[in-house]
Amino acid sequence: MLPPDEPLAEIACTVNGRRVAGRAPLRQTLVEWLRTELGLTGSHVGCAHGVCGACHIRLDGAVVRGCLVLAVQADGSAVETIEAATGPEVAALREAFVAHAGLQCGFCTPGMILQAAELLQREPSPSREAIRDHLSGNYCRCTGYHQIVDAVASAAAALQSGGVEGA
Numbered sequence: 001m002l003p004p005d006e007p008l009a010e011i012a013c014t015v016n017g018r019r020v021a022g023r024a025p026l027r028q029t030l031v032e033w034l035r036t037e038l039g040l041t042g043s044h045v046g047c048a049h050g051v052c053g054a055c056h057i058r059l060d061g062a063v064v065r066g067c068l069v070l071a072v073q074a075d076g077s078a079v080e081t082i083e084a085a086t087g088p089e090v091a092a093l094r095e096a097f098v099a100h101a102g103l104q105c106g107f108c109t110p111g112m113i114l115q116a117a118e119l120l121q122r123e124p125s126p127s128r129e130a131i132r133d134h135l136s137g138n139y140c141r142c143t144g145y146h147q148i149v150d151a152v153a154s155a156a157a158a159l160q161s162g163g164v165e166g167a
Contacts, residue, residue, distance in 0.1 A: 009072040015040070016084030024071035031055040031066030033074075034081060042082035042110045046139070053138030056111035057081050063118045082110035089117035092155035102151035104142035112138050116152045125156055 006025035013020060015038060024033045029048070034040040034057070046054035048067050055066035058080035093113045096102065103109040112135060119126055119134040126134070131152045132145065140148060 009075075011071055011075045013074045013076060014078045016080055026070070026072060028071045029055075029067050030059070030069040030071045030074050030079070031057065033071035034066065034079070040081045040083055044107055044110065046107065051137075051139070052108070053111040053115060053135075054108050056114045056138075058085070058114065063114050082114060085114060085117070087117065087121075088159055089120040089155070090114075092158045093117055093120070093151065096151040096155040096158065097148075100147050100151040100154055102143060102148040108138055108140045108142075112140070112148060116148075116155070119152070120156055120159065125160060126152070128153060 006027060008023040009026055011020075011022055011024050011033070015034070020038065022033075022037050024037070029045075031043050031045055034043060035045070043057050043066050044054040045067060046052035050065045050068040053065065056063050057066045058064070058078075059069060059074065060077050090113060093116050097109060097113065102112070115135055115138055116131070119131065123130060128149055131149050135145070135148065135152070
């Protein structure tokens with residue numbers, strides 16, 4: 001919790017394709033600002049120390065940990081959250097996570113999907129080892145990761161075969 005007298009800074013950026021402007025305390029993280037000021041609660045705050053990956057967002061196209069970026073650092077940037085994440089990789093992953101029970105409580109799922117989509121964009125047919133390695137910074141306390149790796153592998157196969165609805 002930030003002190004009530006925390007200095008504020010102006011922020012203007014594009015969030016999920018829409019120009020937004022507002023103010024944020026200098027020490028407020030981007031994920032907190034997105035959640036409290038814009039009501040975008042898909043990215044979660046799990047550890048607030050960059051360890052768990054639940055807060056992943058895209059900042060100027062790169063997947064970053066929203067708890068390690070200050071809101072003021074996003075000024076002039078393009079931010080994309082799971083609520084507006086699109087593309088064939090995201091569509092395939094959403095379907096595969098449901099089909100393979102890769103989401104149980106759902107807390108880590110938005111970060112997992114954004115991180116996995118980044119992998120599939122770079123490496124269309126990753127090995128199970130590559131999937132585990134790429135997702136190693138995302139904690140899941142429910143699934144044991146096996147279902148998540150299955151889901152990512154299935155999404156990769158669906159993308160390769162062209163069998164993704166909504167892509």
